[in-house]
Amino acid sequence: MGPQGAAAAREPLDGPGAGPGSDPDAALPARLVAARDGLLRGSTADRVADALREMVVDGVLVPGARLREDAVSGSLGVSRNTLREAFRLLGRERLVRHELHRGVFVRSLEREDVADVYRVRRLLEQAGVAAADPSPAALARVRAAVDEGWAASRRDDWSGVGTANMHFHQALVALAGSPRMDESMRHLLAELRLAFSVMADLRPFHEPYLEDNARLAGLLEAGDRAGAAARLADYLDRAERQLLDAHGQAAP
Numbered sequence: 001m002g003p004q005g006a007a008a009a010r011e012p013l014d015g016p017g018a019g020p021g022s023d024p025d026a027a028l029p030a031r032l033v034a035a036r037d038g039l040l041r042g043s044t045a046d047r048v049a050d051a052l053r054e055m056v057v058d059g060v061l062v063p064g065a066r067l068r069e070d071a072v073s074g075s076l077g078v079s080r081n082t083l084r085e086a087f088r089l090l091g092r093e094r095l096v097r098h099e100l101h102r103g104v105f106v107r108s109l110e111r112e113d114v115a116d117v118y119r120v121r122r123l124l125e126q127a128g129v130a131a132a133d134p135s136p137a138a139l140a141r142v143r144a145a146v147d148e149g150w151a152a153s154r155r156d157d158w159s160g161v162g163t164a165n166m167h168f169h170q171a172l173v174a175l176a177g178s179p180r181m182d183e184s185m186r187h188l189l190a191e192l193r194l195a196f197s198v199m200a201d202l203r204p205f206h207e208p209y210l211e212d213n214a215r216l217a218g219l220l221e222a223g224d225r226a227g228a229a230a231r232l233a234d235y236l237d238r239a240e241r242q243l244l245d246a247h248g249q250a251a252p
Contacts, residue, residue: 045085048078052086056095056106056190057166059159063108063197067096093187109195111247117191118240124173124185125236129220129228134175139221141171146217149210158202165206166193168213198246205242
């Protein structure tokens with residue numbers, strides 16, 4: 001990588017999340033380099049969008065962050081045309097916004113967005129929980145996400161607990177064995193992670209759901225789909241109320 005590429009890797013974004021001491025910003029250059037290693041020369045815009053979406057899901061790209069085209073394309077090792085197409089795809093998914101003469105920014109969600117995300121979550125996750133005969137491997141992924149969350153909590157890594165929670169809910173949908181549902185959930189979880197950004201203190205928000213996730217996993221492992229569906233319905237109602245309240249308080 002030449003001098004310009006090295007500078008790009010150090011300065012991939014501006015705005016919220018980009019200041020000194022910001023954990024998301026500190027993680028971003030390494031994540032861009034790691035994503036570059038996974039992208040082949042001439043990668044399609046779809047694969048670049050996948051890599052950036054995953055950074056949203058993991059809390060590395062945060063609402064309001066400016067994605068500088070030269071820096072991100074240099075760090076990922078892709079052409080600007082490919083990156084622009086990836087940005088267009090992410091814009092259609094409501095993850096980024098384009099501002100004339102300013103560039104591309106990670107989007108912030110409104111209360112209406114949060115309510116709609118939860119409408120779709122209920123459809124997808126309840127379908128997964130209702131799956132008649134989930135495979136042992138699919139159930140194992142649910143349990144693995146529970147364990148991931150507990151491990152992050154022991155490290156006092158509450159952003160990591162949030163990421164484990166994303167993996168847990170993706171695993172619930174995967175119980176249905178539908179690639180189309182899996183893809184829809186991947187897109188939805190990126191929006192959900194953006195919604196989490198309004199929570200000023202992540203620990204009191206995420207900590208109660210560690211036990212909820214463990215209980216849900218236990219019900220599924222015991223074959224109690226009705227019990228799991230009832231617990232999930234209560235779980236989603238509570239989480240939606242918390243986020244809607246937080247977004248209402250954050251509104252100007």
